[in-house]
Amino acid sequence: MAVNQYEREKIIERTNDGLVQVARSGKYPYGGKMMYGYRRSQDNTLVIVTKEKEVIQSIYHQFINHTKLEDISKMLNITHNKSKFTTTFIRRILTNERYTGKLTYKKEVYKAIVPAIITKEEYDAAQKILNKKIRKKSNYLFAGKIYCSCGNIMTCTHGTNHLGNKYHYYQCKPCKSIISENKIIIQIDSRELEITNFDNTLIALEREYKNYTMKLSKIKKKYVLGAYNPEQYIILTTPLYNEQKKILQQKKALLAAGRVLTIGQIAKNNRKDYIDKVIAFITIPPNNLTEIRIKTK
Template sequence: MRMACYIRVSTDRQADDGCSLEMQRATLEKYLSIMNLVSDRDQVSWYCDDGYSAKSIAGRPSFLRLLKDIREGTIDALAIWDLSRLTRSIWDLRDILNLLAENEVELYCMNDDVHTETASERFSMNVRMLSYQFEREKVSERTNAVLIDLVKNKKRYVAGGKIAYGFRRTREKELVIDEERARYVREMFRLARHGMSLEQITLALNTLQSERYFQVENVRCMLKNRKYSGHYLFKGVEYDDIIPPIVTDEEQQEALDNLNHHSQKSDNYIFAGLVKCQCGTPMTNGLAWGSHYPRRYYYYHCRECNKYFSQIKLDKYFRSYRFPEGGDAFFDRIQTMLTGRQKAIRDRLRRLDEKYASGYVQEKEYLMLREVLESRSREAAEDQESLGCLNKKYADMDILEKKRYVHEKIKMITVDPVGKKVLSVEEREPLDPAESPVGKIGKG
């Protein structure tokens, strides 16, 4: 007999009560041999879907392959763990059972202990499926009603799973501010409000705290997360009195405005967002195509006067510009911390080697820890490198470095697009590290 076995675990692993693919497979194998259904393991072909819901068939690759093989007549029998593995929809089940019958495939269902040889068994399976479906709908209805009541009347935060960084859940399941982490959240918003780019903020966060490694995308999502200003969206309704705010609405708005301002800038525009026309209008990025090298001409455009100022001219101007010294205290501090972190990682690597050499650590554990530490060390080295460009001279920088540097130092450049002259440069106030809510802490 050519036996097919289908196993599946859903995306919601809790619903599966811990029946992993491995466990399903082992149990089914035992079942097949006890029932004497196959004499040879080679007759069994496995179809496994890892992390798929049973709500629909489409999108479950192995299940679709199984259906195809049934249609093509390469299977005599199908064994499953329980019916819910196959489908939770009575309509889909009807089609599947018809397909099995048409192709004379027997169904063996281990946990529900049915197989489809007789009409009455088929009927009882239909009933069982109906109850599965009904139960599923009932459960989700009931859960919704309870949750909505909790939020609406008991003013409680109910979303499960991971909690936004900066908060923690109390025993009473309330969401409260985790002060230890919240100060990094405040720092993140503060830096964004000071016009730092996502990359700079990410770098700063990873330097100030070492508990979690932030990616640029995490920081972007966090800045947008309205929970930080105390808003909680649940089932389409926004509640303002459930979550304590870590920053104010205004602070978040200002941070987001700055972020948008940054993202509108293309990497090729060193002075994007900084150039103002003498008429008072902020100038926007423009691009012209020429027939000779460099072919692309970047310029800044005043819509009011319909005049242009080329990037080449501005770049020349800043080659001989005396940038304000200092004001990099913040970055100096980050640099020191990064060096400290590198050293700490090296120390830990050395201690790990010693422990391994003296037999305190198993090889598997050792290799795993070593890999973690090495990847941290690489990350720190990359951070250090991207920070290093801030010590270069403007003229030696590439476009991205220039852009980062200029935006760090300069607040506004006013130009005369008719006389083709730079009229004035307004420098940015240095970011004072003492102002930081994180203060002087810095974990190596």
């Protein structure tokens, strides 16, 4: 078993090196589904698909001019008579730096692999607007989850302490009750919430891993039959091996953390995701005299 794992790691390392060579030769090093706007030519270079290019440019132009994602989506679905332009799709287009012609691969920047569809200025302008929106939305860890004992949802607000640091709190205006985000975190962590979806998460990871194994064996079969050359084979399989590697790491982290995880143990960037998965809502007692009530999912 140990030898197998070692050999697999070696293969991944070798193919990753091989892919850097692919990129250095001006070819697109990623396998799988081609990103919107391009098609792969026979020799693995990228070619712009004109109709898709027009959609991408239109998305950027509308967004930079402050059209909402939902409205861009509606507009595109009408003009293109399709329903595939979801807000998720549009967001993905708006955050893909490769459309500026810049491709970062294994820490190296390539400017001759992806033909540009938009300018760097347009991309930066879009990021500026997106970041503002994200910050507004995800700043508060418990947004929409904190209820006052009177039944009102508590609103997010912030203040500055004597050290000049910003802190978050939640308040019920009619009752004038207030609780700080830190206090909520401390109380949750003292409770050692059971992660009810621990087993499901584990099963899901294992299923995902198996799916990749199946995909890999399909590609291998085709390769053996001569459907791909070695370079194509590497391009197709490496992302899948890398995904499997990621899944193994996630599984390891999950098993190490165990069924009990505190918010304090989680990296700041991942806290909101975790809270969204585990906590349904929290009720704050009047005047904070007793402990908060936590309803898990």
